Amino acid sequence: MNDDTNDRQLYNLSRRKVLGGLGAVGLASAGAGLGTSAYFTDTESFTGNTLAAGELDLKLDYKSTYTGGPGRLEDIQAMGYPDAEDLGDGRYLLAQTPRPGDGMGWEDYLPEFDFCAPENDQYLVNGDGISIFHLEDVKPGDSGEMTVSIHICDNPAWLEMGGELSENADNTMSEPESEVDSTPDAGELADAIEVTVWYDEDCDNVYEPTGTGEQQELEVALVSDVSGSMSQEIGDLKSAAKGFVDNLSSPDEAAAISFSDGSSLDQQLTTNYQTVKDAIDQYTSGGGTDMDQGISTAETELISGANATSGASKVMIVLTDGQPSSQQAATTAAMNAKQAGIRIFTIALGSGAATSYLENNIASSPGDAYVAPDPSDLDTVYSEIAQVVLAGEQLIAQGSLADVMALLAGGVELDGDRTEEGRQPYPGNTTQCIGFEWVLPTDVENEVQTDSVAFNVDFTATQYRHNPQTTTTAPQ
Known part of the structure; x- marks a missing residue:
């Protein structure tokens, strides 16, 4: 990482989402401020429903x-959400920004959005x-x-999450509440609400603490497009794919498959990771984009290859920068692989990739479809997938609303790369999703009637240059 820009620029994930509060028998959004610092800082704060931005x-x-x-x-809608939508089963979309066009989901719209362009500030939370x-x-x-998608533009930065509980009111005392509440001057709602905050690696607002391969052996096939259009990107592909292999450890197995005119099993499943990297190093570009052949070859290797293990977690990572030679054939091959129990991740590289097609027809779910706008983003994409596949999503905080806000009041240092040891800064042009979920459990009784809470949440970015930091706040 250099002083001004990080050599490993992060890509804009395909799903990015924000944080707040509740009011009346619920939460009210707000945000905390920023302390003085000798460094350039920038804070996006939910404090009294206002935000402050700085030079970083x-x-x-x-x-x-x-x-x-x-x-x-x-x-x-009458509570101040005129654009709220009924999603079914008692679930409602409250708000989202940027707001996608007709027929396009918020998650689908984000890969096409340049978050750091000044002209797009009007669609984002930026002051x-x-x-x-x-x-x-x-x-x-x-x-x-709420899923917050945080974008650090320009220079590398340390990122910190803060907050506080600003109100925990008992308000009026109803007759049912008075029979069970012996503390009329103290609210109980903040202690009753349960909160989870985590690094939402795939931005789907579902906390996934266990990676695909964490509880059993993992077998992963790297399925790479080496067609003629990959001539400029082949070096970045090699580097990023080998970086993914470096995250594996025995008994996990990896295989390398490439496709252009047809497909090639370049290295069968093995725990000898150097042989996998050696096979990837031999890639050259040329020919067409027979993605269906690559997927079918990978399925055969994962299910019935000489070193395939029954009961292992099966994962396929398919990368392409273009359109498959036959979408119908590729869709059928992917369907067969998924029916065989293989989880498929996709990486759409560059503007010529069939991003929507990969998300809707090849990937196991929209959350498993990744976008790398530029070849230099591939390192980050593979690292994100490694985090999901190998380790699961990491907690930032979990507990009652009162406990979580007490933790955030002291500031929680966020880690820019959970696959590396120790706390890492966020490179310039970074996007990070943070998931936040609150639940009022069904076993809460009359003691919270008419109670209300308000809490503050903020994110602060501090310059990385001349400001080395090594501490990491452990998840609570």
């Missing part, structure tokens, strides 16, 4: 939802006031989620 540019986008029971769309949660009549069993 930090921008946010988000998506928030609320599960509050069926038939409440009009009530929710503007915003209210995420301002809900009333929250009841036991209700829950809400």
Whole structure:
């Protein structure tokens, strides 16, 4: 990493989402401020529904939802969410920014969006006031989620998450509450609400603590496009794919498959990772894009290869910079592989890749479809997939709302690369998703009636240059 720009620029993930609070029997969004520092800093804070930005540019986008029971769309719209949508099963889309066009999901829209372009500030949280949660009549069993997509533009930076509980009010005392609540001057809602905050690697707002290969042996096939259009990108592909292999450890096995005109099993499944990297080093570009052949060859190797293990977790990572020679054939091959129990991740490289097709037809789920706008982004993409596949998603904080806000009040240092030992800064042009979920459990009784809470959450970016930091706040 150099002083001004990081050699490993992070890519814009295909799904990026933000944080807030609740009001009335619920949470009210707000944010904390920023302390003085001798370094350039930039804070995006949910403090009184306002945000402050500095010279080191930090921008946010988000998506928030609320599960509050069926038939409440009009009530929710009346709470200040005029664009709220009923997602079914009592779940509602509250807000999102940027807002995609008709027929396009928020997650699908983000890969095409240049978050750091000044002209796009109007669509992002970048110094503007915003209210995420301002809900009333929250009841036991209700829950809400928000995914913040954080973008550090320009220079590398350290990132910290902060917050505080600014209100935990008992308010009026109803008759049912007075029978069980012996502390009329102290609210109980902050202790009753359960909160989880985590690094949401695939930005799907589902906390996945266990990686695909964490509880059993992992077998992964790297399926790489080496067609003629890859001539300029082949070096970056080799470097990033070998970096992924370096994350593996015995008994995990890896195989290398390439495709152009047809496909080639370049290295069968093995724990000799150097032979896999040697095979990848031999790649040269040329020919067409027979993706179906590459997927079928990988399926055969993972399911019935000489070193394939029954019961192992099977993973395939398919990279391409273009369109498959036959979409129908590739779709069929992917369907067969998924039906055989193989989880397929896809990487769409560059503007010529069939991004939507890979997400909707090849990847096991939209969350398993990644985008690398530039070849230099491949290192980060493979690292993100390695985090999901090998280790699962890491907690930032978990507990009652009161406990989580107490932890955030002291500041929690975020790690720019969870695959590396020790805390790492975030490179310039970085995107990081943070998941935040709150739940009011069903076993909470009348003691929280009419209670309300308000809490503050903020993110602070501090320059990396001339500012080495080595500490890491452990997940709580």
